[in-house]
Amino acid sequence: MNVEQQLELLTARHVDLISADELKKKLQIAKKEKRGLRIKYGADPSAPDIHLGHVVGLNKLREFQAAGHTVVFIIGDFTGMIGDPSGKSATRPALSKEQVLENAESYKKQIFKILDPEKTEVRFNSEWLGEMKFEDVIRLSAHVTVAQILARDDFSKRYADNKPISLVEFLYPLIQAYDSVVVEADVELGGTDQLFNLLLGRELQKACGQEPQVVMTLPLIEGLDGVQKMSKSLGNYIGITESAKEIFGKLMSVSDELMWKYFMHILCRNPEEIEAMRNKVSSGELHPRAVKDELGRCAVDRFVGAGEGQKASEEFARIFSKNELPDDLPEIQLPAEELGLIELVVRTGFASSNGEARRLIQQGGVRIDDEQISDIKATVTPKDSMILKVGKRKFARLKV
RNA sequence: GGUGGGGUACCGAAGCGGUCAAACGGGGCAGACUGUAAAUCUGCUGGCUAUGCCUUCGAAGGUUCGAAUCCUUCCCCCACCA
Numbered sequence: 512m513n514v515e516q517q518l519e520l521l522t523a524r525h526v527d528l529i530s531a532d533e534l535k536k537k538l539q540i541a542k543k544e545k546r547g548l549r550i551k552y553g554a555d556p557s558a559p560d561i562h563l564g565h566v567v568g569l570n571k572l573r574e575f576q577a578a579g580h581t582v583v584f585i586i587g588d589f590t591g592m593i594g595d596p597s598g599k600s601a602t603r604p605a606l607s608k609e610q611v612l613e614n615a616e617s618y619k620k621q622i623f624k625i626l627d628p629e630k631t632e633v634r635f636n637s638e639w640l641g642e643m644k645f646e647d648v649i650r651l652s653a654h655v656t657v658a659q660i661l662a663r664d665d666f667s668k669r670y671a672d673n674k675p676i677s678l679v680e681f682l683y684p685l686i687q688a689y690d691s692v693v694v695e696a697d698v699e700l701g702g703t704d705q706l707f708n709l710l711l712g713r714e715l716q717k718a719c720g721q722e723p724q725v726v727m728t729l730p731l732i733e734g735l736d737g738v739q740k741m742s743k744s745l746g747n748y749i750g751i752t753e754s755a756k757e758i759f760g761k762l763m764s765v766s767d768e769l770m771w772k773y774f775m776h777i778l779c780r781n782p783e784e785i786e787a788m789r790n791k792v793s794s795g796e797l798h799p800r801a802v803k804d805e806l807g808r809c810a811v812d813r814f815v816g817a818g819e820g821q822k823a824s825e826e827f828a829r830i831f832s833k834n835e836l837p838d839d840l841p842e843i844q845l846p847a848e849e850l851g852l853i854e855l856v857v858r859t860g861f862a863s864s865n866g867e868a869r870r871l872i873q874q875g876g877v878r879i880d881d882e883q884i885s886d887i888k889a890t891v892t893p894k895d896s897m898i899l900k901v902g903k904r905k906f907a908r909l910k911v
Numbered sequence: 912g913g914u915g916g917g918g919u920a921c922c923g924a925a926g927c928g929g930u931c932a933a934a935c936g937g938g939g940c941a942g943a944c945u946g947u948a949a950a951u952c953u954g955c956u957g958g959c960u961a962u963g964c965c966u967u968c969g970a971a972g973g974u975u976c977g978a979a980u981c982c983u984u985c986c987c988c989c990a991c992c993a
Contacts, residue, residue, distance in 0.1 A: 675989060736938095737949075766949040800946040831947045867940085870955055874941040902940075903947060 527728040547580040551696035556591035559614035561621040562748035564741035589637035688715040759807040759823035847911040861901040
């Protein structure tokens with residue numbers, strides 16, 4: 512791949528790029544010296560479920576690998592053990608060493624669904640941060656001013672609002688920047704929320720006598736609610752290790768507007784193709800549901816396995832469009848004695864208290880053999896193959 | 912060290928002696944509508960052996976017939992000024 516081709520591939524879909532010229536120069540030098548660039552990507556070890564939000568970045572990393580470059584995937588285990596301040600104002604709990612290691616293992620397994628292991632270097636930042644003395648930390652801090660850190664958007668806002676900012680949070684960007692120095696990153700990738708931290712990496716590299724890294728940010732995609740960015744803590748995510756059924760179902764519940772973004776950043780479809788589909792949808796030539804079905808099938812094929820998408824799509828249509836039963840109903844064993852409906856719903860685990868079961872029944876959410884029962888005093892005698900349905904998606908086949 | 916503001920259910924936030932299991936908003940759940948879209952509308956959202964009872968408003972005591980609300984002590988958080 513020549514440099515121009517690489518540039519085209521590598522800069523697709525980005526938000527910020529600092530700077531295109533520098534990237535070009537680095538690519539030219541790398542080509543001349545027949546080596547790959549080092550592309551840094553940092554991951555927080557507290558949330559070991561890789562979800563579609565991460566896939567946006569991983570896809571880009573994969574493209575760098577395709578162009579012959581090396582990905583340096585840094586697991587922030589050191590910072591994870593201290594407690595990672597998330598952007599908002601809440602401070603995440605510190606993880607134990609065991610948890611961090613466990614999470615890291617799970618990370619590795621997942622990222623190689625997308626990345627090429629041959630061209631990936633997985634590093635833990637405790638490797639170098641754990642060695643540092645307090646003196647080293649102080650020296651490092653000398654390179655950065657409070658005003659610089661305070662310039663970060665969320666810090667300045669919180670400061671202006673008299674909201675707390677812990678010193679750890681202040682140090683955090685510095686730690687991340689230092690990682691860039693240690694791994695000698697040529698390029699660092701991150702979400703748009705990382706821009707500040709990535710830029711600080713440049714500053715620190717310069718201060719340490721290195722060529723500053725090129726910084727590229729990618730969009731943060733909204734999660735299932737369509738408003739907030741996809742994140743584990745908000746519970747609005749689709750994990751890449753989830754079942755075909757879950758991935759498909761969750762994608763189908765995404766809004767029509769958001770689905771285009773997913774096509775672009777998750778499936779990496781090119782903009783012309785997406786535009787063409789969009790036009791067909793607005794002219795009525797194509798049903799949005801068909802487009803979303805394609806999104807679901809392709810995503811499942813990619814994350815679960817080829818051919819699984821079609822199955823998931825059919826299963827979905829059967830359950831929700833035709834209102835039939837899923838093919839893998841959990842079976843629940845019960846004695847063949849008459850019992851109250853409320854008790855049945857609680858016993859099967861579909862409600863966590865009698866009160867909740869009562870509510871579900873009164874609201875018409877409970878069906879037995881497809882017959883809605885809204886009398887809370889109703890009793891049932893379980894029989895083999897009796898089907899209990901609670902809400903839209905909880906099913907069970909009773910067994911006596 | 913000083914001053915001021917706080918700690919209420921999953922979250923945010925009202926309430927400041929009885930009518931408080933605690934307004935309102937968000938979230939969640941269920942129903943209607945649908946493409947399980949989204950949006951919208953409706954209802955529910957502490958527990959129980961259930962017209963009552965029990966636990967809950969940072970903690971422990973106290974005042975009172977009665978406390979989330981008043982008093983005392985304690986714990987914790989935040990901002991500002993030094």
